[in-house]
Amino acid sequence: MCGIAGLWVFGGAAGDRLARQAGAMIDRLAHRGPDDRGVWQDDAAGVALANRRLAIIDLSPQGHQPMTSADGRVTIAFNGEIYNYQDLRRQLLGEGVLFRGHSDTEVLVEAIARWGADRALAACNGMFGLAIWLAAERRLMLVRDRLGEKPLYWSLANGVLLFASELKAIRAELGYRAVPDEAALAGYFRHGFIPAPRTAFTGIRQLPPGTCMTLSAEGASETRAYWSVAEAGRQALAEPLALPDSEALRRTGDLLADAVRRRMVSDVPLGVFLSGGIDSALVAALMQEQSATPIRSFTIGFEEAAFDESAAAEATARALGTDHTTLRVTAADAVDLVPHLAGMYDEPFADISAIPTALLCRLARRQVTVALSGDGGDEAFGGYSRHLWAGAVARWRQRPRWLRQGLARLDAALPDAWIDGAAHLLRPHLRQPADKVGKFLAAVAAVDEEAAYIAMLGMKAEILLRPGVASSNPTLVLPDGGDPALRLQLRDLARYLPDGVLVKVDRASMAAGLEARAPLLDPRVVEWGLRLPLNQRLRDGRGKWMLRRLLADRLPQGVVAAPKTGFGAPLGTWLRGPLRDWAAGLIEGAAGDGLIQGPVASALWRQHLSGRHDHAGRLWTILSYLSWKATVAHVD
Incomplete structure (x- = not known):
């Protein structure tokens, strides 16, 4: 497991520049790999790959990265693990490939050199964010694993490609040019996270899971999915x-x-x-x-x-x-x-x-x-409760639209405390019943399947956005049926x-x-x-x-049979106690924010402090944004 970073200055660059920039980027990711550091560069091509290593397989120097194949044709910076590497190693040994060490990184780079990137990736069972430099073809490939266990971010502007395992490494190079992306941030209030391929910053993108991006020396790029959920x-x-x-x-x-x-x-x-x-x-x-x-x-x-x-x-x-x-x-x-x-x-x-x-x-x-x-x-x-609700939501969505939307409006009009009180008469230990009822009815009233899914996630934080703010909402095309x-x-x-x-x-x-x-x-x-x-x-x-x-x-x-409570935290209590001052300071600053409505945030905060309703979820959505803005984004 590691952190990777790198850059490609199209047309070539002085070696000291490449080494300095790649080194500065990877040093921002030292926490991802405390055991080793490596920078590799090709001055003529203008390419540099960098790695911080957390040594897991083959702790010797033979596992050092970036790693080049024995024939010199392929160099990789690899973050992740290949779980079937021993099977692949035996297959490559049978084809005459010789190995210096016993790391999965070496198996991967030799598999790419021997079989080509497409076949090698198809054969790998693993998690990875991967950069592959193909010297003869002067091509760079950025690849992310099928399910998205490992991250990979990139930016391409003014003839320079930057990539890294975390945003902070790219932002270190972009500096003031990495400005917040309002549409992506509005999408955060809808999902609770920023969906790929957008990020919180304009000009920086995240490679989606199961995707390979290939760039040539001429600046052309191609992105294709080698595996997809659809x-x-x-x-x-x-x-x-x-x-x-x-x-x-x-x-x-x-x-x-x-x-x-x-x-x-x-x-x-x-x-x-x-x-x-x-x-x-x-x-x-x-x-x-x-x-x-x-x-x-x-x-x-x-x-x-x-x-x-x-x-x-x-x-x-x-x-x-x-x-x-x-x-x-x-x-x-x-x-x-x-x-x-x-x-x-x-x-x-x-x-x-x-x-x-x-x-x-x-x-x-x-x-x-x-x-x-x-x-x-x-x-x-x-395993999620929404999977159990899915059939009922689908049936209710067949009812007349006026009925579905009327029920949702009624739920919105009733105070959460009333719904909580009524539900607790039947199930005293049920947590946040008003939120659960709201999720169900919002899903039933939703205009389409995607909107119903967002409703079942239950963020209910779009009410915080200022009117007219458009959010980025990537579409997902699923097969019919099921x-x-x-x-x-x-x-x-x-x-x-x-x-x-x-x-x-x-x-x-x-x-x-x-x-x-x-x-x-x-x-x-x-x-x-x-x-x-x-x-x-x-x-x-x-x-x-x-x-x-x-x-x-x-x-x-x-x-x-023991009941599952969910992997959460008593945040509601903490916000009324030891985190109160931290949260209050951020909430006060929301008044001048250009994205969210400060008065709405303040009203939720007052209701939470009074104990009338536990708004920990929505407050945490607000506080995470405001804390990020104050400490990471550095914007007014």
């Missing part, structure tokens, strides 16, 4: 699985075990993030089955019981026999971390779980360098996963110098999960039926 959806619809439960469970279990096994290959200590949920517990169970010694597991716990999953995680750890560590998060921990999140993410980022994720990564890094996670299980196997839950899963895989969940995990883990691996995001696993029929994804009113059954064979029933 195509995976088409294949799932064309070749659905029709297996009895027993056979589907056996084959799913075998596939997951192989995905976990491949991600346990490491020359440094590794462990697993263990929450109180199904996905991480199953990953931990499959790891322990393949380990001769207790694996290390890590959990975050909170003093507030409503957010604390540590007891469930500890019960799982005891049942599996892992070497378990729990970190109790206090309000003081949040106070120390929160002001630094904007610099960590480079963009506004509205996911509250970024806080416990960052703290969990710091905890794990004290003992291990690699940690496996359960990310991807919800998207591939149907059950409503599957269509939501495809949207999650294309948007919420890469631009939300995986951004959160990558920045939090890399800030701690930790590599995070997600077996449930093995492309084979994702494609398999999408092919399962609806009743093998959702059954008995619960999602992820397949994963639940596989875990039930490995844990006592009481552990498997």
